[in-house]
Amino acid sequence: MIENIFNENSASDEVPKKNYDELDEEVITKLRNNEITVDETVKNLEKWYKDELLDYCEKDCPSNDEIFAQYYHQMVHSSSLQDILLKEKNYASKISSFVLRMEQEIGELNQIQQEVMDSKINLLDVETTSDDINQLLAQQYSASNLMRKQYESELEAKKGHQRNEYREWITSQIGNKLMSSSDSTPVGNKASMFPNVCEKPFQLEESFTIYLGSQLKSMHNIRILAADITDLCSPLVNENNELMINGNIQLGVYSSSLCGIVVLVPPGKSQVSANKKIIRNANLSTEFHFDPIDTQLESIQDDLKKINEGSSETSMSTRLKPGDFFITKHSNLSQAHLIFHLVYDDSTTEMNSRHPCILGLRNILKVANSYDCHQLTIPALLKHQMSEEMTMSWCVRRAELVLKCTKGFMIESSSWSGSELSTLQLLLPHDISEELFMTISSMVPNIFRVANPKIL
Known part of the structure; x- marks a missing residue:
């Protein structure tokens, strides 16, 4: 009985196989006789494939967040x-x-x-x-x-x-x-576009235009400034109810020109930690596009717990270590879409190019390159505040290390897939002396190839 069933199935399989063989032979014969061309066959196959895919593939409708993102992008521009x-x-x-x-x-x-x-x-x-x-x-x-x-x-x-x-x-x-008008984002002076914006000027800052690469050169902007890290992550409005954002953050939320900032955080013993002032600034207004920062940190903590549960090592050895980083997304901070929270051990005084935090900067630059982050701010001394042990010679050595490693990472990034970094901001502590600032600023033209004007 079982043998008869198998024989019937094999006989039924031979019928379509024979038909397919006859169709294949017919197509080959037409190709030999030049009755059809290869291009025509490829177009037919492409059409049949698309029809088959549309008929049987799972039809996913855009989510509410995706629809809102499209509407917002059109409105803001x-x-x-x-x-x-x-x-x-x-x-x-x-x-x-x-x-x-x-x-x-x-x-x-x-x-x-x-x-x-x-x-x-x-x-x-x-x-x-x-x-x-x-x-x-x-x-x-x-x-x-x-x-x-x-x-x-x-x-x-x-x-x-x-x-x-x-x-x-x-x-x-x-x-x-x-629908009634096809106007676009107004172009003009920012002061006339946003008259009520209160922008806080930085007392110490300098900008350079550099070229990287030996044969195929790429142009980048470098800006070195002294400021508090929270000044770059200030809330939408200040205590005087003045608007602190000029529209660049809104214009770039759903674009390919994101702004990122590297913020140093201490290694947490049991949970993910972030800068408390930045958390407070983010909570001073509603986050309309992403999850609140507290929810994002909880999600990161849950992901870390899952990694720890699936690891054979102890939880202490699999927690975030110096050089690791996590990312939070924002639309209600003054100059940041992305914050790269880099775990940094403050007890480290001297470091080299293979230090975990330096390698962490490389990984951050790679992620920024992969996800359209065109402007990145990094702490040039890997410190947010000055301290007694940070002498002038120490600061010069640390800045030289960070600048040279960053230059190497930027040259290396040209071989990575993604978009290149267009603007690099080097952040120095806000309480740095003017003499030390000028000393570190003068190192940029020596380390990077600065574009000099040609005098005719």
Whole structure:
């Protein structure tokens, strides 16, 4: 019985195989007789393949985020850019004032609690006991934690409402403005385009144009400046309710010209950590395009836990080490779409070109090259603040190491797939002396090939 079934199946398989053989023989015969050409056969095969693919492939519709990204990109590159900035400013002002009020009231509560605790401690073993102190401490912690949770819940609700309202507004405006006119982003002086923008000037900065490569040269811009890292990651509005963004961040959110900043973070013992001031600045306004920074850090932490669970090594050896980095995405900071959080050990005083942090810079540059990050800011001394051990000779050696390694990485990046870095910003600590700044700045023309004007 089983043999008969197999025989029937083999006989049925031979029928289509015979038909296919006859079709193949017919096509070959036509090709030999020049009845059909190879180009014509290839076009037919391409058409049949596309039809087959369209009929049987899984049809995926664009997600809501993808649709919003398309609408926003069209809106922000039209005359509606000023309207978008104004709306984002109004939203940011409400969130910023709410956060400041939350911090003020929590601070006042902590101060009152501290005064009560100090008075109780002074009366210890007189009118109060250690049990009374512990009970009071538990009550104060519960009251403070309850107030914080209430404010955070209300803040999250406000941001969620703003996010939904903003996205609905973008969707509604796309038909009203872009369908009626085909205008593009206005071109002109930034001061006239954004009259209410308050840009903070940097006291120490200098720019260069350099060429890299021996035969096929590529041009890059280098800007060296002294500033606090938080000045490049400032919020949308400042404490005076002045707009701190000139529109470049909005224009580049969904473009191939992203801006990245390398921020040094200490190695965390058990969880991912980031610069607290930058986290606060990011939380002073609603993130309309990406997840909030706290959510992004939690997601990175979860991914790290999964890596640790799948590794045979201990969790201590698989946590983030010096030279590792993680990335957060932003649209509500002044000069950053991407922040590369580079884990850096502050105890390291001397380093060479094979140091993990130097190799971490190379990996960051490679990622930036792969994902259209055209402007990258790196700490030229791998320090954000000056300290006593940072003498002039130490700073010159460290800057020379970072500049030479960065130059080598940029030359190497020409062989990588992706877009090349067009602007490199070298960030020095904001409290650096003018003499040291000029010394490090004079090193750039010696290390890089600077474009000199030709005198005729």
